[in-house]
Amino acid sequence: MATRKEFLKTAGLVGLAGMVNPTVAMAQAAAPKAARSGPGWADGSRLVVSVSMQFEAGGQPDNPESPFPRNMLKGYKDLPAATWYEYGYKEGIPRMLDNWDKYGIKVTSHMVGSAVEKNPALAREIVQRGHEAAAHGLDWSPQYMLPYEEEKKFIQGGMEAIRKATGITPVGYNANWLRRGDNTLTILQELGFLYHIDDLSRDEPFITKVNNIDFVVVPYTLRCNDIQLIAGQWFSTDQFLRQIKMEFDQLYEESAKRKRMMSISFHDRIGGTPQLVKATSELFAYMQQHPGVVFKRKDDIAKMALADKHTIRE
Known part of the structure; x- marks a missing residue:
């Protein structure tokens, strides 16, 4: 697999027995059952793993949240914190891109418009390397x-930044x-x-109606999220790795009988550190030892959900 340096050169950045309490039994019979998916994934996959790579660094405001204490005097910029974010686009995303290539997986990169405007070549590279x-x-x-119109303008601004940099809507x-x-x-x-x-709310995609048209929800995660666990709770890489492995093991077991999706999230300045990329390498190698495990971009998951008559509708 080509390294990032090689890529840039060639691409040019282009029932228990016994009595059952009758009261409990009646209550259980009367209670509405939660919607559950039918057969598994239509393409034959057993467990789909959905990886997010947040492209945010460079788009943060002045004096944003960081590992440094928020004790700056008013009117001054937190310059060290700014460098923590710079790490995301200078080192973090490039390192993660090589790691995704190493394991042959494609991810979804959620891009902040102003971050893309400052680093359009990096956004373009993400797309050229096959990621969403x-x-x-x-x-x-x-x-x-x-208000409605202001929010619409806000969303459109981010869309346009991505389209201008990558050619992708x-x-x-x-x-x-x-x-x-x-x-x-x-x-x-x-x-x-x-x-x-x-x-x-779920461990699989589902469909809702928006303006009487099908709209897909591809659920996110806080349980398997580096900003929540590493930056927020100061998990060690060993703790992070163990938690996600345990999540994977349980979902893989459940996936023998029903559709299951596992979501994992990495942020540029956190998930792209050497120690966490090393832990991620161990994690992906472990997952890929299990038959039927596939990694998919979220747009591909959404399209599969729309095409599958067994997808849950809410």
Whole structure:
């Protein structure tokens, strides 16, 4: 597999027995059953693994959240924190791209528009190497409180930045910290999006109706997320690796009987560190030893969900 350096050169960046309590039995019979998927994945996959690579660095505001204490005097910039973010596009994403190639997997990169505008060549490289460019807003501003037209302009701005840099019009969306507003899905559907990920309610994709048209939810994760575990809870790489392996083992067991999807999320300045990429290498090697495990981009997952009559509808 070509290294990133080689790629850049060639591409040019182009029932228990016994009595059952009758009261309990009656309650169970009367309770509505949660919707469950039918057969597994239509393409014969046993467990689908969905990897996110957040492209955010460079689009952050002044004095953003970072590992440094938030004790800067008003009016001054946190310059060391800025370098922590720079690591994401200088080292993190390039290192992760080589690691994805090493294991032959394709991921979905949720791109902040302003980050793409500052590093268009990197955004273009992500797409040229076979990964999905998905939208992640124009910048780090929250959008859930924006009036309809302002939110639409905000989403369109991020879309246009990605399209200008990569030539690709994104079909997937991720709001800042998953916090969409009442109008978000309507706007996304009107703009031609196919799916969003701002939902934690299932371990498989499902379909909702937006403007009376099918719209897919490809659920995201906080349990298998480096910003939540490594940066937020200060997990060691060993703890991170063990947690995700345990999640994988349980979902793989369940996938023998029903459709299952596992979501994992990496952020440019966190997931692209040497130690975490090394842990990820061990993780992917472990997963690929299991028959029927496949890695898919979220746009491909959404298309499969739409085409499958057994996909859950809510």
